[in-house]
Amino acid sequence: MKKVQEELRIFGGQKDFLDEEDLQKCIYLNAVIKETFRLYPVPLLMPKETNEKSWENPQKFYPERFLESSIDVKGQDFELIPFGAGRRICPGMHMGLAALELILGNLLYSFDWELPEGVKNEDVDIESLPGLAPYKKNPLYLIARTKMELNNDIYIV
Numbered sequence: 001m002k003k004v005q006e007e008l009r010i011f012g013g014q015k016d017f018l019d020e021e022d023l024q025k026c027i028y029l030n031a032v033i034k035e036t037f038r039l040y041p042v043p044l045l046m047p048k049e050t051n052e053k054s055w056e057n058p059q060k061f062y063p064e065r066f067l068e069s070s071i072d073v074k075g076q077d078f079e080l081i082p083f084g085a086g087r088r089i090c091p092g093m094h095m096g097l098a099a100l101e102l103i104l105g106n107l108l109y110s111f112d113w114e115l116p117e118g119v120k121n122e123d124v125d126i127e128s129l130p131g132l133a134p135y136k137k138n139p140l141y142l143i144a145r146t147k148m149e150l151n152n153d154i155y156i157v
C-alpha cells in the first residue's frame with residue numbers, strides 16, 4: 001500500500017482527484033492490479049486450467065514480477081487472462097480496467113488505510129461467495145484516514 005501511495009502522491013501533487021491520464025503513468029499501481037488478477041481469478045474463468053508452471057513463487061503477492069515483464073491482461077498473453085481471450089473475451093474489459101484504476105488509485109491516493117484496533121493482518125480472509133462475480137463472504141472493515149485530517153475517520157464496509 002505504501003509503495004502505491006508513494007507513486008500516486010508523486011504524480012498527484014496537490015490534486016484532489018487523479019484522472020485516467022495520471023493513473024496510466026502509475027506503473028506500480030498497474031502491477032498491483034495485475035498481481036491481484038493473477039492471484040484471484042474471477043469465477044467466470046473456472047473452466048480454464050493452467051497445465052504448466054508460469055510463475056515463480058506463484059502463491060506470493062509480488063507485484064514487482066510485472067515491473068520487468070511485458071505480460072499484459074488484454075488477452076494476448078495466456079499466462080494472465082482475467083478477461084478471457086479470443087472471440088469470447090470480455091467486451092467490458094477497457095471499462096473494467098479504467099474503473100479499477102480510478103477507484104483503487106483514488107482510494108489509495110486520498111486515504112491511509114488501517115485495520116480496526118485488535119484486528120490483525122492474518123484475521124483478514126479472502127473467501128468469496130459462490131456466483132459468477134466474486135463478492136466477499138465476510139465484509140472487510142477498514143478505517144480510512146485522510147491525508148490532512150488525522151481525526152477524520154471514515155468507516156467503510
Ligand code: HEM
Nearest residue numbers: 042044045082083084085088089090091092093095096097
Ligand atoms: C474488472 C472487471 C471485469 C472482469 C475481470 C471481467 C471478466 C470477464 C470474463 C473472465 C469473462 C468471460 C470471458 C470468456 O468467456 O472467456 C467476461 C465476459 C463478459 N463480460 Fe466481463 N469482466 C469485467 C468487467 C465487465 C464490464 C464492466 C462489462 C460491461 C460493461 C462486462 C461485460 C461482459 C460480457 C457481456 C461478457 C460476456 C461476453 C461473451 O460471452 O460473449 N464485463 N468478463
